[in-house]
Amino acid sequence: MKLRSAALAAAMALAGATAQADVKVGMITTLSGGGAGLGIDVRDGFMLAVSQSGRDDLEVVIEDDQRKPDIAVQLADKMIQSEKVDVLTGIIWSNLAMAVVPAATAQGKFYLSPNAGPSPLAGKGCHPNYFNVAWQNDNLHEAAGAYANDSGLKNSFILAPNYPAGKDALTGYKRFFEGELAGELYTKLGQTDYAAEIAQIRASGADSVYFFLPGGMGISFLKQYAASGVDLPLVGPAFSFDQGILQAVGDAAMGVKNTSQWNKDIDNATNAAFVEAFQAEFGRLPSLYASQGFDTANLLISAMGKADVADADAFRAALKAADFDSVRGDFAFGDNHHPVQDIYVREVIKEGDIYTNKIIATGLSKHADAYAADCKM
């Protein structure tokens, strides 16, 4: 009798394992227009991990949000209602994430952020089904503030675009930077000409410039800064120095210090294999965005190995455990489901003909975000 029930239980457990539902992932990311390089890197990193896992019970639906919040919301509705996805991911921009994530998690879907980490979602607006695999927006900027202190900078001029991540950026820098501010500016999102700002920097008497201008904005700023003859040291987050845009900036970026949670020379086997596989597959070096996409997919795959997505509590616990080999080495989630991780200082160098980054120091170690205390879940 005992034996029979044990056998039955085993059989049921087995049946349970084989009948585990497929996981359907909806990826909403930016694949056209000015910010496309970022979305394409996240997608390629994500899909590389999916194809390496060889799983046939994981389906990914990919759609382009064109960097527009309204389109992102429509896509999310479509994916939740007609595609019936279990997990959403992919959004690059914080304003889009704010438009999509709260509604998606409220409907019981999981959201794994491969990039955007706006402060409200880390603090008061946190949600058990929301996991950020990249960083909270402030993190890289906080590390930059700490680095500026260490290198003896006393008087920074700071600027960022006028949108949620821009405000998080300057807040993050100011949280750690102990010196004075020679000036603080918010520029228009998507602005391409920085002559007026550079003239103000020149007149401000600052000893350094901290700027957060992701993508094409950073390219424009760096080229114009180099031509202006202002030679104050620049510090920035990795977003203006990622692999995708360095070649377009050229010499103007050489030697600039920037902060990142990832670089291709982080010394662990997973990272080395990732960089090699990414290059073999796509013919270019991965950026930090690609690394974030890759980690996001591997986190998801690790959770699929442990729990059924239909059992939300078990799946959530499996995600929280973050039991996967990250390209960043150690990886763990804090209580608000945001990473607790090391953030490095990198320097832009030239390897042969290719501009890339090299880690020169650890900016902050085992760093968590400042909003975790506000998160009640």
Added chain:
Amino acid sequence: MTTLLFIEQMLNGLQFGVMLFLMSAGLTLVFGVMGLINLAHGSLFMIGAFTAAAVAAATGSFVLALMASLAAAAIAGALIELTIIRRLYDRDHLDQVLATFALILIFSEGTRWMFGSFPLFLDVPKVLAGPVTLPGGIEYPAYRLSIILIGLLVAAGMFALINRTRVGIRIRAGEADREMIAALGVDIAKLYTFVFALGAALAGFAGALVGAIQSVQVGMGEPVLILAFVVIVIGGIGSIKGAFVGALLVGFTDTMGRVLLPQIFALFLEPSAAVSVGSALASMLIYILMAGVLVFRPRGLYGVT
């Protein structure tokens, strides 16, 4: 703010305005002469920048790159005029908007297909890298100074073309009454192709000039296109003079607004609030200017009434 900084910011405003003029000259002619709303004008700007980047990478010569951008944009302009735009003159504006919007998508994705999604590299020529010292001790980037000079030269050339040449007379006549000029034996189809290609070439030239100090990427033309529309609405549709004055007005207003507004608000608000209110208002300023102009001059400053 010191006088020197003020003068430097005025130069920045002038440079921005001159660049906007190159972009809006073609747009206003096409709208004025052919009555066509061309949303794809920004794509021609992008074509100019990409051509310049590709040619500069292949040959290393910035002058060649500029020439190539002029030629490529003019050829692209002539081609789309002959194949697509020509069919749109008799349709209403909504059809034109739809068709030229489709052209934006085709050009953007076509460029992505050819050049990839990542920005291209285009640098200022070595001679013009770095700053020059102007009288009074202002350090100003040599390249921006050249943009101002080139832009003013092109503007002078355009005035001469419109006011002093036979083609110019025809263009002005076409603006006033296109049936009549056709009846007088002018080959209106050829004239239209010429005007469109000229506008395209100027847009492509602007793209190449600006590409050297900005990011050469897919979609770079659309933000400039919006500004160019603001310029021609302020200046009066169809008027080159209007486009020039409008472009300088927008250039100065935008630049000085970005600089001055946060400082003005800082007089009576706390610093962080002043920065955010000032920046927000500065980005609206040119639209407020446009609305203001339209209240008093519904057809723009130099529009034909």
